[in-house]
Amino acid sequence: YGGTYRLFEQVLVQYGIKFAYADIRNPQEFETLITENTKALFIESPTNPLMQKADIKAFGELAKKKNLLLIVDNTFYTPLLQQPINDGAHIVIHSAT
Structure with missing residues (x-):
């Protein structure tokens, strides 16, 4: 998303x-970018504008393995369709518009 x-x-x-x-469809690609200074993973699912879905559970497992926060922008799906907290996210962002 351009604003982010x-x-x-x-x-x-x-x-x-x-x-x-990294490509949101490939959590392993994210893992290769993690350094000792990494504090969080920030993902958007589905992405804007391509509507690519991330495997939030896989990202949750990666965040847990690396002791990182997982932040998920859940603007498009809202809690009605997707609940990232249940899949391992620590922080979820929703649009107010």
């Missing part, structure tokens, strides 16, 4: 926060 990307790359990097990006 801009938040990360234009605002949060000013605070020394670094970001890496």
Whole structure:
């Protein structure tokens, strides 16, 4: 999602926060990017605008294995269709619009 990307790359990097990006359909690709400084995984599922779904349970397992927070942007599905907390997410974001 463009808004999230801009938040990360234009605002949060000013605070020394670094970001890496990977294909949401491949949790193993995310694992290769984890460093000793990694604190969280942030995923959007389904993605905007391509509507690609992530295996949230797999990301939950990865976060647990690496002792990381899992943050899920659940804007499109809302809690009616998808409940990431039940799949291992620690923080879930929903749109208010």
